[in-house]
Amino acid sequence: MKHQPPATSHQYNGVIERYRKYLPITEKTPIITLKEGNTPLIYAEFLSKSVGGNCEVYLKYEGLNPTGSFKDRGMTLAISKALEEGFNAIMCASTGNTSASAAAYAAKAGIKCIVLIPAGAIASGKLSQALIHGAQVLAVEGNFDDSLKLAIEITGKYPIRLVNSLNPFRIEGQKSASFEICDLLGSAPDFQVMPVGNAGNITAYWKGYKEYKEEGEINNLPKMIGFQAEGAAPIVKGHPIENPQTLATAIRIGNPASWKTALAARDESAGLIDMVSDDEIIEAYKLLASKEGIFAEPASAASIAGLLKLAKKNYFEPGKKIVCILTGHGLKDPDRVIATINKPKKVKPEIKSVLKEIGY
Numbered sequence: 001m002k003h004q005p006p007a008t009s010h011q012y013n014g015v016i017e018r019y020r021k022y023l024p025i026t027e028k029t030p031i032i033t034l035k036e037g038n039t040p041l042i043y044a045e046f047l048s049k050s051v052g053g054n055c056e057v058y059l060k061y062e063g064l065n066p067t068g069s070f071k072d073r074g075m076t077l078a079i080s081k082a083l084e085e086g087f088n089a090i091m092c093a094s095t096g097n098t099s100a101s102a103a104a105y106a107a108k109a110g111i112k113c114i115v116l117i118p119a120g121a122i123a124s125g126k127l128s129q130a131l132i133h134g135a136q137v138l139a140v141e142g143n144f145d146d147s148l149k150l151a152i153e154i155t156g157k158y159p160i161r162l163v164n165s166l167n168p169f170r171i172e173g174q175k176s177a178s179f180e181i182c183d184l185l186g187s188a189p190d191f192q193v194m195p196v197g198n199a200g201n202i203t204a205y206w207k208g209y210k211e212y213k214e215e216g217e218i219n220n221l222p223k224m225i226g227f228q229a230e231g232a233a234p235i236v237k238g239h240p241i242e243n244p245q246t247l248a249t250a251i252r253i254g255n256p257a258s259w260k261t262a263l264a265a266r267d268e269s270a271g272l273i274d275m276v277s278d279d280e281i282i283e284a285y286k287l288l289a290s291k292e293g294i295f296a297e298p299a300s301a302a303s304i305a306g307l308l309k310l311a312k313k314n315y316f317e318p319g320k321k322i323v324c325i326l327t328g329h330g331l332k333d334p335d336r337v338i339a340t341i342n343k344p345k346k347v348k349p350e351i352k353s354v355l356k357e358i359g360y
């Protein structure tokens with residue numbers, strides 16, 4: 001631990017150190033961390049009032065991870081284990097955030113990172129991250145599902161580690177988020193609402209809650225509630241979607257790799273997986289930013305769109321605790337704001353013109 005600050009400084013050292021006893025780490029694992037995790041759980045006043053019935057809504061703001069999404073929780077473990085196993089190259093297919101995270105952690109570890117992205121379909125913030133961290137980025141003329149198929153085939157044949165959520169260490173790392181929620185609330189929430197794309201994250205959260213209960217850290221389990229985008233809702237519709245479409249690019253996935261475990265999370269917890277439209281996502285995206293002060297990317301807003309959709313149907317009994325996962329930061333996809341909100345109005349450089357506009 002020679003590169004760590006002295007113990008007296010109490011610096012937080014990432015999810016592996018914090019939850020080591022629940023993770024498949026050995027003395028030989030080199031820990032590659034950017035101090036991911038430890039994200040805030042924010043009480044949402046406006047949303048709690050909107051849901052009504054004295055329900056408490058909390059937002060787990062995963063956009064505050066080092067590369068701006070929850071993917072860092074799994075990447076710290078996937079990269080650490082890849083190094084332990086002697087790999088010096090990693091590969092992923094990505095709708096954006098996995099590539100940003102993989103590129104950053106590979107840079108920290110000093111290994112090669114190759115990224116396959118669907119051409120023209122990832123948000124500019126995410127692409128910028130993969131590029132600046134020095135990954136080799138290839139834009140596949142196909143969608144995410146095509147890219148993932150290629151990544152699986154190549155990593156099966158060559159000494160390159162796959163770091164998509166099919167890599168079990170990704171799931172192991174990501175389950176730390178449910179530990180944090182329980183540690184902060186003192187129990188599991190009654191409901192957890194989150195977006196579902198490739199379905200690794202819902203799998204990870206459910207695994208985390210179940211393990212925490214087995215370990216006696218909590219006595220209850222939440223109902224797991226997932227939301228897909230209407231144009232990319234294979235789990236809701238019960239069949240793969242050939243050409244998934246949604247402006248929430250992080251969940252634009254037609255054939256989720258963790259489909260079965262997502263169904264298990266839903267059914268074991270007596271929860272549900274439903275869908276929301278792009279219009280509902282954009283409404284929730286704007287509301288979250290303008291009423292709660294939190295800027296999350298469109299895929300994350302699917303949680304909030306889903307929350308409000310269920311609240312309208314009186315799905316939540318009074319007095320329940322609901323945690324919504326905000327999976328990624330809004331700055332990942334700045335073009336979406338520009339496409340959604342009116343541009344600033346031009347004024348002359350004089351007091352009179354400004355005062356006229358602001359109504360004074």
Ligand SMILES: *Cc1c(COP(=O)(O)O)cnc(C)c1O
Nearest residue numbers: 097197198199200201250327328
């Ligand atoms: C990856 C991602 C998702 C989807 O998570 P899955 O594990 O693929 O279901 C949702 N939102 C954001 C911001 C993501 O980066």
